[in-house]
Amino acid sequence: AADRAVRRPAGARTATPARPRTVIDFVERPFEGMAVERELVAMREILPLATLAARTTAEHGGCDVVLTTILPSMAGALCRADGVLLVAAQTVTNSGDASLDIAARIQAGLGLRPGEAFQVPGQPDPGPRLQDVLDPEGFGRLELHEQPTFWMTEEEASEPDNRQSLESARERLVPMKEVPGVEGAFWCRMNREFVRWVRPEPRDAVLDGLARLRASGDFSFDGSRFVGAFRALGLTIPVWELQRGAEAEELAGPMADFAPKLEAAIASDGPLTAEEKRARAGIVSRQVTLR
Structure with a gap:
């Protein structure tokens, strides 16, 4: 009959509504205003292995933290055996705001x-950003x-198996040094x-300067x-x-x-000449966006 009750099979569970996907606004220049903007951009985009010591604000515990490029298994954070907290700039999952992600x-x-x-489960919910969490x-x-x-304590790094793994990692990496x-x-x-x-000036000003x-x-x-x-x-x-x-x-x-x-x-604010405009167009055409 049309009005017959519909019974669920024994042991069946009521489906949990899917959690709405959080929308994170895209931030073109996520580390703007930070004294270490250049360093963070380099760590996030072009450096294979780098670290940057930092400290959280008093509001967020006043704790020491080491920002890193990557961590084992692309983890988002790792507490070493000696208690040192490592936090990755590069992971598999990211939102449109790199500052929010790392925070x-x-x-x-x-x-x-x-x-x-x-392990990062997905993009974060809206919340504090690095500018809020880290002590300048x-x-x-x-x-x-x-x-x-x-990634390891000195004792762990001295173990034969780990020494071999570290040497293997070194051989696979592109050599990079600061000038x-x-x-x-x-x-x-x-x-x-x-x-x-890595230039710290506004992008358009850098392109104009390069064109000149x-x-x-x-x-x-x-x-x-x-x-x-x-x-x-x-x-x-x-x-x-x-x-x-x-x-x-x-190169120094x-x-x-x-x-x-x-x-x-880059600092010059005069209008570009026709030749400089052509040079700028050529530079822009060869730009590559890192993501």
Whole structure:
């Protein structure tokens, strides 16, 4: 009959309504206003192994934390056996706001016990961002690493099996170094040598500055060749191909001499000439967005 009761099979459960997917607004320049914006962009986008010591605000416990590029199994946070909290800038799951993502991992990590890891289940709910969670006076210096030794205590890293794993990881990584004395400049060796220079200025100003130098012909240092630029979290990262075999230390002087020219070109607010506009269009056409 039409009015007959419909019975559920024994043991059947009532379905739980699916949780609505949280919408996180996209933030083009998520680390804007932070003194370590360049470092965070580099860690999130171009560096394979790097760490940055930080401290949470008093409101969030006043705890020491080490921001890292990646962690084992792409974990979001890891509490080492000695209690040191590591928090990853790079994970598999991310929202449209990298600052919110990392802040959420820090908050989750603060509840970990030694030896525990936090796997990111999905994008976070709206909440505090890095600008709210981290003490602006609590940052250390960016450190680049050849091996992920920071994942372990010194005792663990000295174990034979771990030493072998660390050496294997080193062999698989693209070698990268900071250019001494040139903030935001990172040398790397792939099939050739390159330098990537994370610029802190607004992106349009950087593109204008690059265009001015390209049109003038004064666009090189130490025999380098400009090959393009990355768009990365609201900043521009120009890239130069270097002379074959060039080392990071050899760039210190030439890049230090070139830096004032680049900074002056970026700071100039005059309109671009027709030739400079053509140069800018060429640079923009070769930009690559890092995601």
